[in-house]
Amino acid sequence: MxxxxxxxxxxxxxxxxxxxxxxxxxxxxxxxxxxxxxxxxxxxxxxxxxxxxxxxxxxxxxxxxxxxxxxxxxxxxxxxxxxxxxxxxxxxxxxxxxxxxxxxxxxxxxxxxxxxxxxxxxxxxxxxxxxxxxxxxxxxxxxxxxxxxxxxxxxxxxxxxxxxxxxHLYNVILIIGAVIVGVLVTIGFFWLVGSGIRRRYQRMQDLEARADYAVVQERNRIAREMHDIIAHSLTVMIAQADGGKFAGKKNPDMAITALDTIGDVGRSALAEMRQLLSVLRETETPERSLATTPGVAGIGDLIKETRRAGAEVDYTVTGTPHVVRESLGLSVFRIVQECLTNALKHGSANIIMSLDWLSDRLIIVVKNDLGGGLVDPQQLADVPGGRGLIGIAERAKIHGGAAHWGPHAGQWVVEVTLPLGE
Incomplete structure (x- = not known):
């Protein structure tokens, strides 16, 4: 009792x-x-x-x-x-x-x-x-x-x-049996209680670890986006500013064109920055429009900006372009953007770029002659750098693809393969 x-x-x-x-x-x-x-x-x-x-x-x-x-x-x-x-x-x-x-x-x-x-x-x-x-x-x-x-x-x-x-013998057996049964039942019950508590605690820790990992992943994603937006935009703007400064003495119209390009690139970068930062606002509604998210269709504008910065871009597309999901389209845009930015900063004025649309994958190849870039490296000292190629590899890996780069036949070559599967 x-x-x-x-x-x-x-x-x-x-x-x-x-x-x-x-x-x-x-x-x-x-x-x-x-x-x-x-x-x-x-x-x-x-x-x-x-x-x-x-x-x-x-x-x-x-x-x-x-x-x-x-x-x-x-x-x-x-x-x-x-x-x-x-x-x-x-x-x-x-x-x-x-x-x-x-x-x-x-x-x-x-x-x-x-x-x-x-x-x-x-x-x-x-x-x-x-x-x-x-x-x-x-x-x-x-x-x-x-x-x-x-x-x-x-x-x-x-x-x-x-x-x-x-x-007496009967009492001994009865007492020992009662004690053993009580010990086994009680120890088993409370052991199960404690084990259940431990499992719940471990599940909570796993959820916290997953949440921390998701935060780190999102932070890295934002860092990649910020790098690509700032690095490309500032590179083009600096190239246009330098070109306009020298051209303005002889041809004022070229200086005005350079200033127009700087304004357009700056406004575009500002819009992308606002869109990127809007995802961090708690008050943002689920119905927020994502129509302005850059994708494959925006590559043409990147080519125009790069050409206006003073580079010669030979751009070819082979195969039939696919309609890709939004995340893959954004990655394609950012990869091309980073390749063109690196070519402006570190390579010569001649850039060769191709997009090869196959049935199951997209191959992006960007080549530029090795040599001094159009932008003085000292003027880019304050521009975020050092993560461009790493960011390209990370974006490719997210979609199950791969990225390779290095010098070849006097050129710097970047090749990225992205699967097009559903």
Whole structure:
């Protein structure tokens, strides 16, 4: 009856107090539970001297008192220590329960909840290997607490018989069987409770890790977009500004054309920047139009901008262009944009670019003669750089493609292959 009542009570306590471990394995509920157990230990630690004299001989009564005090102290210390060093605290609790088994007051009201609590927390906090050897401590402690739930009943009655006079074979088998069943059922239940808590906590950690990874991926995506927009636009604008400065002395019309190009490129870059940053606004509605997202159709404008910057671009398209999904179209646009930007910054004025549309893939090839670029490198010192080719490779990899680059026959060649599958 007592075991059933305590089990029901502790099950309720653990359902309400252990489940919150999914948010944090050490919570304020643990502190409250431990404080309550320590208070009960202190209250019950006074003991019953008359009952002690009835059970133990006077010659060992002092030793029993010492064992009680040591056991209570170890219980309280173990509950506190395990908040920071769980294994050590659990060992102290197990040793404290062993020493406290000599007590004559109803320690079961403290021992039983403590051991059930330890079982669930051990299963929730420790990995599998560390839980194996700690199971021995838990099972032993629970056996001891279950033992002291039953044995005191043997010392009650009017005759006040000694324990060896009451333990007939039938009683021994009944008591041992009840203790074993109680230990196995209780340890299994609270072990499952703790394991469930651990699984929920691990799932929460996995979700947090996925969320962090998604944030990093989005940050990298935005960084690539920012790099491509700024690097290309500023490269064209600087080239036009330098060209217009020298041409304006002899041909003012060319200077005006250069200024017009700078204005157009600047406005285009500003529009792309606004569109990119708009995805970060929480107030943005789902119906936000994505019609301005650059894609394959915008490559022609890139070619015009590059030519107006002073480069000669030989652009050819072979095969039948496919209608591609928006994300792939954006990647194609950014890859071409970065290739043309690098050619302006680092190569000569002659650029050869081709798009080869095959049935299952698109091959982009950009070549330019090695030599000084149209833009003075010192003027690009403050322009984000160093991620252009890496960004090309990352964009290709996202869609299952590949990118290769390097010098070949006096030219710098960039070749990107993108699958066109659904």
């Amino acid at each position: 007592v075991c059933a009542l305590l089990t029901s009570t502790v099950m309720t306590v653990h359902k309400r107090w252990l489940i919150p471990f999914t948010e944090e394995l050490v919570t304020w509920r643990q502190y409250v539970f431990i404080a309550l157990m320590i208070v009960l230990i202190l209250i019950m630690g006074v003991g019953d001297s008359e009952a002690r004299e009835l059970i133990y001989p006077a010659s060992v009564a002092t030793l029993v008192v010492v064992m009680e005090v040591i056991g209570f102290a170890l219980l309280a210390l173990g509950l506190v220590v395990q908040l920071t060093r769980f294994e050590l605290g659990l060992g102290l609790v197990g040793l404290g329960l062993f020493c406290s088994s000599f007590a004559v007051f109803p320690i079961q009201f403290v021992a039983y909840p403590i051991v059930c609590y330890q079982t669930a927390v051990a299963a929730a906090r420790l990995n599998f290997r560390r839980r194996l050897w700690l199971t021995i401590i838990i099972v032993g402690s629970l056996y001891a607490s279950a033992y002291i739930l039953i044995v005191p009943e043997l010392f009650q009655g009017k005759s006040r018989l000694h324990w060896w006079q009451t333990l």
